[in-house]
Amino acid sequence: MPPSFVAVLARLAWRLGGFVTNRHESCGQDTTMIGSSSLGSLHTLLRRHRGVLVLVLAAGGLSGLFSAAVVAVINRLLHPHDGQLVLLTAGFAGLVTGKVAANLLSQLWLVRFAQDAVMDVTMSLCRRIVGSSLRALERAGADEVFTTLTDDVGSVVWAAQCVPNLAMNGAMVAGCGVYLLWLSPGAFLGVAGITAAGAAGYYWLHRKSFSAIRASRDAKSRTFQQFRGLTSGVKELLMNAERARRFVERDVRDAMATLRRCNLTAFQHHLAGESWTQSLYYLLIGIILVVFPSFLALPPESLTGFVFAMLYLMNPVWSIIGSFPAVSRGRIALARIEALGMSLEANEADSKGMASSQPAAAPYPMIAMEGVTFAYEPTGDQQGFTLGPLDFVIRPGELVFIVGGNGSGKSTFVKLLTGLYRPDRGTVRIGGVPVTDENRAWYRQHFSAVFSDYHLFEGLHIADSHMADEVVQQYLNWLELEGKVTVADGRFSTVNLSQGQRRRLALLTAYLEDRPVYVFDEWAADQDPHYKGVFYNRLLPDLSARGKAIVVITHDDRYYHVGDRVVKLEDGRIVKTWSPRIVHAHLGGSESG
Template sequence: MNLLKFLLKKCRGMVAVTGLTALFSGACNAGLIALVNVAVNDPEGTAAFLLLGFAALALGKILTGFISQIWLIRFSQQAVADIRRELIRKVLAVPLRHLEEVGAPRLMVALTDDINSITAALFSFPVLTVNIAILLGGSVYLGLLSWRVLLAMCLFIAFGACCYRLLITSGFRSLHLAREAEDRLFGHFRALTEGIKELKLHRERRGAFLNNGVQSATSDFQRHNIAAETRFILAHNWGHLLFFLLMGLILFLLPTWEHLSTRTMTGYVMTTLYLMGPLAGVMASIALFGRANVALQKIEELGLSLAKRSSEDCFVEMQEKPIAWQRLDLIGVTHSYHREKEGSNFILGPIDLTFHRGELVFLGGGSGSGKSTLAKIITGLYPPETGEIRLDGKPIVDRNRDDYRQIFSAVFSDYYLFDSLIGLNNARLDAQALDYLLQLQLDHKVKIKNGVLSTTALSQGQRKRLALLTAYLEDRSFYLFDEWASDQDPLFKEIFYTQLLPELKTRGKTVLVITHDDKYFHLADRFIKLDYGKIEQGNTERFRIIAGRLRSLTAV
C-alpha cells in the first residue's frame, strides 16, 4: 500500500513504536481471553491469582493503547505538515505557466481534501495495528487449544478474504473516479465565488452553471462515492456472513468432526466472539485507508508533475541582495500559447527591447495583443521559449532567474492583495506605510499596526492603491503597473500619472506602465505598441520625438 510506504518513509519511528505497543496489546488481549476462559471453566481456581492477572493485563492493554495513540498524534501531525510544506515548496518553485495549466482547483483539493483523508487514516493507524495484534494474539490462543481447528479456520478465512478483496478492489476504482469528479467540483466552487456577480446578473448563465456544470459534477461525485461505499458495505457484510458461518461450523459441525473438551469449545466460542469486534474494525479501516491511498496517489502525481517542471532554483530562506544594474535587454524573445476560443496558437514575438535605469516607458496595444504576457516575460514569471533576456549583458537562465525577479515590483491586473505587509523587514515599516497611506488618500480607510492592514474590504480602486502601497514599500529598481489606473477616479488617475510616476522616475526607478490612457502618453520617455504579439516597427522612435515636443509645449 502506498500509505504504508509513506509511513515507513516519513514516520519509521512511529511505525516501530506503534507496532511494538500493538503487539504487546495483542498479547494482553490473548492473555485476557485465556484468563477469562480459565475463570469460567475453573471457578475453583486461585481467585487472588486470577484477579491480579486480570488487573495486570487490563492495565497493560490500556497503557499500550495510550502510548501508541499519543505517539501517533505527535508523528502523524508532523508527517501531514511535511506533506503540505513540501507541496507548497514545489508550487513556489514551478514556473507560473505550468501552475496555470495545472489549475487552482486541483491544487486546492490536494492541499485540503486529500490531506484531510490522509490525516484521518493516520489517526486510525494505532487502532488498526492494535486490532490486527488482537487477531494475531487470539489466533495464537486458538492454536494452543487445537492447531487442527485453527488450520481449518485459516483456510476458511483465506477463501473469504479472496472474495472480500474482489469487492474492495472494485470500490477503490470507484474512489478514483470520485476523486476525478471532485477536481471538477472544486473548479465550479471557484467559479461560484469569483463569478458570483456575473451569475446573479444573468439568469440563463446561472441556470446553465447550476444545472449543467454543478449538477453534473455533483452527480458524478455522488454516483462514484455511492458505488464505492456500496462495495465496501457489501465487503463488510460479507465478513459478518463468514463470521456467522464460522460460528455455526464451530458450534454444530466441529463436535461431529473432532471430540473437543468443554473447555476447548468454550475457548473457541468466546475467542471467536471477542475477535468479532477487532475484525469489524480492520474491515472498516480498509475503506478509510483506501481513500487515503487514492488521496496520497493524487498528491504524489501532482508532486511529480510539479517536480518535473521545477527547473528553476527558487530559494525561500536566502536573504535578498540588491542588484545594481543599468541595462535590461530582451533579444529575440518569443512565447506561444493556445487560445481555446479561437482554436489557434498565439505567438508573441520575436521581441527585441531594451530598458535603462530611470526610464519611464508606456506599453499599449489592443486587447489580446500580448501586453500582459510580455509583462510576465519581462518580470521573469514566464521564461522565453526562444531568445534570451540579459541584465547588463549577463544571460538570465533557470539558475539565476529567481534572483533576476527580485529587481521587480509589480501590480498586475489580476493582482492579489495580502492582508499584511509580509516579507518586508523594516524597523520603520508602519511609519513609512502611514506616509504612503496619506499620499494615496487611504489614511481614513486603512490603519496599519505591526505590518497588518486593518482591512482590505475596499473598492477595487482603493484595493489597487493598497497594492501600490506594498510595491512602494518593496523599493525595487523596476516597477511594472498593468492597467493600474483603469479603476481609479479621474482625480487620482491624474495624481498617478503626473505625480507618482514622475516621482519614481526621479528616484532612479525604471517604470513600465501598461495603459490605454493616451491623454498621458506625452509623460513617457517611450511608448511601445503591441499589435497581435508584434512591436510596431518605428513606433517607439516616432513617439519619442512626439513626446519630446509635447513636453516642450507643456513646459511653455
C-alpha cells in the same frame, strides 16, 4: 520499535488498498496504476513523525497483545483448575489495566500524530506551491490546487492515521491467532484456510470500489469549480434569473449528481465486501461449533476458546476492513499531489525557492530579452498563441509603456519579463548574466509588480516591517488613503475597500518592497482621472528619479509623453517603438493630465 517496522506497516497498508488498472463503467473513469512514488511519499510522511509514531505503534501493539491475553485468561476462568482462581483473577485485573492504559496512551499519541501530520503536509504543500512553476499551476487550475489543499491533505493524513490502528488491531489478531494455534493446530489451520478464502473475496470486491473512489475525487474537484463560480459570479447570477436557474439546476446539480453517484458506487462495493466478510465470519463460527467437533477431537475448553476468540476479534477485524477505503483515498490523494508536482518527498529547502542560495539583487541592473519566444499549446477548442521572437531592453531609470489591443500578448510579455514564465527559446539577461532555471527565482527578486489580477494581502510581508511603519504614512498621503487605512505591526487595518482603493494599497506594497524593477499591469484602469494624474505625473517620475526601471501596461495614450519609450505589441510581436517625449516636444504639447 525500529523504523523499518514502520515502513513494513506502511507498505502493507498501502498494498491492501488495492492496485487496479480497469475502467469503472458506472462513473466512466479510467484508473491507472499507483505505484512506488505514492508509497514512498507515505513512507516519508511516517518517517518525519517516526518518534511519536513509534510510541503510537508500541502502545497500540501492546494494547492488542493485552487484549489477546485477556481472551486466554477469560477462557481459563470459564474452566478454572484447582488453585488457579486467585492467580487468574489477578492476571485478568493486571491485563485489563495494562490494556486500558496502553490504549489511552496510544489514542493520545495518535491524536498528536494526526494534528502534526495535518500541519506538516499542509505547510509542505504551501511551500511547494510557492516554489512551483506558475505555468504548471495554471495548467492544473485553481480548483484542483484548492481541492488538493483541502480534501487531499485530509485524505492523506487519515490514511497515515490508519497505520497505527492497523498495528494495534493486527497485534490483537496475531495474539489471538497464536492462542488459537496453541489450543489446536489442526483447528487453527482450518480457520486460517477459510479466512484466506474470505480475504481473497473481499480483496476482489474492494478492487472494484477503488476506481469509484478515484472518480469521486475528480468529481469533488469539479464540484469545487462550480462552487467557486457560484461565489465569484453571484452578481451576474443575481442580475439574470434565467442564468441563475440554469447554472444551479444544470451545472451545480450535474456536478453534485456525479459526486453522489460515484460515492454511492464506492460505498455499495465496500458494503458488498463488508457483508461478504460478515457472512463468512459467522459461517466460520458455525463451522467451529458444528463441523469441527465431528472431525477434530476438541475438548470443551478449546472449543469455547475458539468461539470466544472469534467473537472477541469481530471489532478489530471490522476496524481493519473499515480502514481500507481510507487507505485507498489516501493513495489517490497522494497520486493527485504528485501529479501537481508537489511530492511530499521534495526537500523543503528546495520548496522555498533558490533565492536564498543566490547573491542579493543587483541594485541597478539592465535587463535584456534576446530572441525570446513563448507559446501556449492548443487546448480543446482554443487555438494556440505564440509570443515573439522578442528583443527588448530596459535600463535603470527608464519608463517604458507597453501598449496593444486585447490578445496582443501584453500580459504574457510581463510574465516572461518578470521570470514567471520560462521562455521556450531565446535568452533573458540581467546585468549581462543569463537567466536559467538555476537562478530564475533569484532573478524574480529584482521585480515588484502589481498585476491586473493582483491579490492584496493584509500583511505587508516585507523584510523591514519597522521601516515600513515609519514611511508608510507618507505613501498613504500620496495615495490619498490617510484616514481610511492605517498600518501597524506590518499589517493593514483593513482591506475592505473599493476596487480602486485596494489597487492603491497594492501599489503601496510594491513601493515598500523597493525593488530595482517595477511592473504595473493596467494599474490605472479603474482609477478616476485625478488618481490617474497622480500615478502618471507624480508616482512614476518619482520611481524613475530613484533609478528604478519601470514597465507599465496601459491604454492611457494621453500620458505617453511621461515615458521614455512606448512599445506596441500586436499578435505577439513588437510592431512599433517610439519615444513619446521627443514627439511631445516636437509638437509643443503641454498635456499633463
